[in-house]
Amino acid sequence: MQGQTIFFENRPRIVSASAIAGPKECAGVVGQYVDCALTDDTFGEKTFERAERKMLLWAAEKCVEKAGLRPRGVDVFLSGDLLNQIISASFTAREIGIPFLGIYGACSTMSEGYLLGAALVDGGFAENALAVTGSHFSSAERQYRYPLEQGTTRPPQSQWTVTGAGAALIAKDGRGPCLTSATIGKVIDYGVSDVNNMGAAMAPAAADTLLAHFRDTGRDPSYYDLILTGDLGALGSRIVKDLVWEKGTDISANHVDCGEIIYKVIEDEFQGGSGAGCSAVVMNSYIYDKLTGGSGIRKVLFAATGALLSTVSSGQGDTIPCVAHAVAIENGEAENG
């Protein structure tokens, strides 16, 4: 470990990725890249919670199928989500039957899954690892905020929880972009207590992890074609750029935020998308396609960001601790194995 950064010497690969997303999400840039564009965000289920877990399961199974495998051919399943006790992940694990390690990083869960999956594969513990997460606007809204039926007015600094799920299969052998290093985030809290302003709360954690990554690797932001944060939204993206600039690092030329780009902001999405599904869908559809196609994007630093609050901590007057984990994804030429 160099500072907060670990290196994957055997360069595990993301051999397949999949994503599913709701109608509002698919009206935007990810629409043509996801494996399934839902026309009905209930996904045929009676509750939003069941729709959410059905999306996770769908993404997980699709990802395994795209790799030419069956679930029994996968060594370990890493998953978490925003619902209390990560029930979407656990119920998905029950259905898919792969040995399961539950993880929680709120909206940073996708990069935590990449990181731990890569470590388990690179360390020789597993041949492959499936990392999955997702979220649902309606289940998140009623758990974290207000009953939807109440029609609460949303403040302009708020974001919109993405309805969608993404999955990635990380493997020792095969074709696909490599995971070369990962920076484990510290929990950072600048004292933001406004639960409607997650972008501002999370930006310092993103900045801290990005700066740690550049320091630990000796790299400059220009090393990457893309520095992709998770779900800071429009406001949070401006803040993270300012915070790292104050420390002498300029990411403005190649920084993109999944939350900022996922929606055509036309209604109440305001600052853009959020939720564990936000970076999971963008990374595992749109960005994965760019990394594996002829787009010229070959090196991506993916730093999903999470706000680690609960309704109880906020209600008891606590500020919002946040975390970001960064993984370096590089598309090498050769095939492993």
Next chain:
Amino acid sequence: MQGQTIFFENRPRIVSASAIAGPKECAGVVGQYVDCALTDDTFGEKTFERAERKMLLWAAEKCVEKAGLRPRGVDVFLSGDLLNQIISASFTAREIGIPFLGIYGACSTMSEGYLLGAALVDGGFAENALAVTGSHFSSAERQYRYPLEQGTTRPPQSQWTVTGAGAALIAKDGRGPCLTSATIGKVIDYGVSDVNNMGAAMAPAAADTLLAHFRDTGRDPSYYDLILTGDLGALGSRIVKDLVWEKGTDISANHVDCGEIIYKVIEDEFQGGSGAGCSAVVMNSYIYDKLTGGSGIRKVLFAATGALLSTVSSGQGDTIPCVAHAVAIENGEAENG
């Protein structure tokens, strides 16, 4: 990976362990082994949630101190807990400042932390890893069940959530018992839906993981001096022994359950202890002491067990998915490094 089991070739060691527990817990067997026996379960805090996180932080700091380190000398912090969005772990991570990976396995969190910590150290990614979890009777009761003020009568199959926290520092170098292998559990659900009967719900997951461990390692239960499950309680312990016996494996000679032994059952604890703190406290005080002392206990298979339900999943009519992760802890003679 052999089946569900990974092997740690470099034999990372548990170089220190710590535990803190409440007054009711310390009236039992762990009382003389914990580092701090609380006389007041509020730990001087205004809310039970804050008392819980203070216990986690206390255990974490004590464990690092006992290893002769400071938090900045620890590479990674693995933690989770039972509260929504694992706030006890996240707020502890904020205070201690170590790079943080959030994990969730309900009451199986302690063995998940051991497993992932050992993998990160054994794989050469980290010099050391701190695994911590805990729970608090009063915060769990009001989140999962009823307001304490209501004085609800508890059914006889219920267990009592342990007030306490435990921590372990896993390191490449140093003295202490070795982590030699770990079996990642599958999520198992036999259809139990009674949220007051966690022991019955979790026993099949424990049985599944124990059987997988014996199958994958080619070992017999007699290989271990102790097969320690997490918090099945008295009833669940009987069930797990029956379930593995039905498959031709007899663990009755050396099986002990942390939940079954932690309390002198004199009041409403009925089947014994539960909660993430249950196995965390028993393992990191009483059992760690036996492993490192002259007790004759040198090989322990530690399988903490978790019920992956939420109040929402139960309310929507779902049964209870459960998981257990097993780690083999063996006290070798030599010192690493």
